[in-house]
Amino acid sequence: LTGPTLQSGAYVVSNDFLNDPATAPWHAAAARAGVRAAAKFPIRQGGAVIGAISLYAAETGFFSTDLIATLEETAEDVSFALDNFARETARRQAAAMLDQSEQRYRSVIQSSIDGFWIMDAQGHFLDVNDAYCHLLGYEREEILKMRIQDIEASESPQETARHIGRVMTQGYDRFETRHRCKDGQLLDVEVSTNFRSGHDGECFYAFLRDITARKQADAALRAAEEQFRGLVEQSIAGTYIVQDDRLAYANRRFAEILGYASAEELIGRDPLSFAVESDRATVAENVRRRIEGEARTVSYSFTALRKDGSTTEVGVHGAAASHQGRPAVIGLIQDISEKKRAEEQIQRYIAQLERAFMRTVEVATTLSEMRDPYTAGHERRVTEIAVAIGTELGFDAQRLEGLRVAGYLHDIGKITIPAEILSKPGKLNPIEFQLIQQHAQAGYDVLKDVGFPWPVAEMVLQHHERLDGSGYPNGLKDDAIGLEARILAVADTVEAMASHRPYRPGLGIDKALAEIERGRGSAYDAAVVDACLTLFRDKAYSIPV
Known part of the structure; x- marks a missing residue:
């Protein structure tokens, strides 16, 4: 009977349970239990049937009309009590949540x-x-x-x-x-x-x-901005801001450099219009590199056009920055006309001094060769070979220049050796050979106090040293020998073997190259030998005449 009650929501009564066809499946069990009548009354909560009150009697016809009405009212009272309990539970939960929310609110506010x-x-x-x-x-x-x-x-x-x-x-x-x-x-x-x-x-x-x-910080910032603006406006350097390919700001000095009465005349102008035609591509490229982030800062110079059409040389230093929240270039500009003219004059003086210096070196070499006419041109040829090797090894111009000077002077110490020994046609005796070996030390003694910008004296001293310690004058080994001296050693060997000497004819370039190849890594620096062999065998280099 419970199923129909739950489904229909109405009470179900069977006053003759054992003879009721609807209860046939449970007749045997009911007979054993003494059940002769049964009733089911639905229990509701929130309007929905959630269960039933089940009643059984041992007498047929037990559930009278009055009893059924009473039991139905009782089921409704139970349903009402359940609804009240649910409402009270919900109220208490809501009150607890409200209290918890208020506590959280107070905690947040107070903290x-x-x-x-x-x-x-x-x-x-x-x-x-x-x-x-x-x-x-x-x-x-x-x-x-x-x-x-x-x-x-x-x-x-x-x-x-x-x-x-x-x-x-x-x-x-x-x-x-x-x-x-x-x-x-x-x-x-x-x-x-x-x-x-x-x-x-x-x-x-x-x-x-x-x-x-x-x-307070805002006030300090405004004061700093006013101070900064005052400094910028009174600066001896021009200040500018370029944005969207237009001059967004320029100070008074910027206007003065370009011959304008006020900075207002410049605002909104294309910065390229201030450069001569031949320099506009350079200016445009430097602005682009900073705007697009390729370079943070750039310094360069160009020829600027003044308002009256005249030109002036200016130096610019600018950096990528932000102006009013958008990319811009902020920088300084200075009139460098006088500075550039002074630099050009200085460069002319430096060039003259360099020429005079090299001429002095050549004179010293000539004096040495005059005492040994049979090896005339040796210093020059060694120098050219050494510089070619240095170039092959990636030396920069400054380092090559030091190598060139050392090449010209590497045998300057021979001025201390008697001329008859230098030009002796036969084999030298041990004493004479010892005198010849002293020329490296003698060259060092001559040059050690000269203020060269390169270690020329050390190069001269070491150019007969060998990696395995078999050289002279000090028997140095490996890294104790400078790279330039190792280059001079290879160049000197190749030139000496390939050229004529008083005591023998020239052996030729092939034997000279075979000699340095044989000593590669033992007597001679491997990288230097490889560079020399590449020059002669792969790049068709030849000993200068």
């Missing part, structure tokens, strides 16, 4: 670093958090006895009243003002307030942030 207050429509404080009390220096109880007009320092009471009216109309406002602290100091605050009207009255809810430090 906030910003001030918070609740105020009524007349300006009386209803609640404040600890942060606001700390900002003003009052106790909570003191503030709750006050009105907003008591602490507002920027507005008059009448202005505050009008402000309250506006917020009530708008429902929200955010503004900056000043509040008066307990000690009389004024506090800059930013206020964000909402107005709410409900069953508990009209209230304003506000968060307040101390912006005194920010205001």
Whole structure:
């Protein structure tokens, strides 16, 4: 009977259970249990059937009409009680959630670093958090006895009243003002307030942030900007900002350099219009590189066009930056006409000195060769071979120049050796050979106090040293021998073997190359030998005549 009751929502009664066809499946069980009548009454909660009250009797016809009515009323009472219990449970849950929410709200408000207050429509404080009390220096109880007009320092009471009216109309406002602290100091605050009207009255809810430090920083920034602008406007260098391919700013000095009466004449102009035609591509490329981020800063010079059509040389240093929130180039410009003319004159003097210096070196070499006419040109040829090897090894121009000077002077020490030994046609005896070996040390002694910008004296001293320690004068090994000296050693060997000597004819370039190849990595530096072999065998280099 329970199933029909749950499905229909109506009570079901069987007063002759054993003879009721609807209860046939349970007749045997009912007979054993002594059941002769049964009734089912639905139980509801929230309008839905959730169960049933089951009643059994040992007498046929037990459930009379009055009893059925009573039992139906009882089931309805149970359903009513269940609904009340559910409502009470929901109420308690809602109250607990409300209390929990209020606790969270108070926790958030009290732990906030910003001030918070609740105020009524007349300006009386209803609640404040600890942060606001700390900002003003009052106790909570003191503030709750006050009105907003008591602490507002920027507005008059009448202005505050009008402000309250506006917020009530708008429902929200955010503004900056000043509040008066307990000690009389004024506090800059930013206020964000909402107005709410409900069953508990009209209230304003506000968060307040101390912006005194920010205001002071803003004031300091404005003062710094004014100071910076004053410095820029009075600077001896031109200052400019280029944005969107136009001059967005220029100071007075920039205008003076280009012959304009005021900077206003320049604003909005294409910066390329200030460069001569031949330099415009350079200026445009340098602006593009900074705007597109290829280079952070760029320094260069170009010829500028003045207002009257004359030209002047200017130097520019600019950097990629942001102006009013968009990419720009900010930089300095200086008139370098006099500086450039002075530099050009200095370069001419330097070139003259370099020529005079090299001529002096050549004279020293010539004097040495005059004592040994049979090896005339040896220093020059060794120099050219050494410089070619240095170039193959990637030496820069400055380093090659030092190698060139050392090449010309590598045998300068032979001026201390008797001429008859230098030009002796036969084999040297041991004493004579020892004298010849002294020329490296002698060359060093001659050159050591000369203020070369390269270690020329050391190169001369070491050019007969060998990696395996078999050279002279000091038997140096490996890294103790400078790279330039290793180059001179290979160049000197190749030239000496390939050229004629008083005591023998020239052996030829092939035997000379075979000799350095044989000593590769032992007597001679491997990289230097490889560079020399590449020059002669792969690049068709030949010993200069």
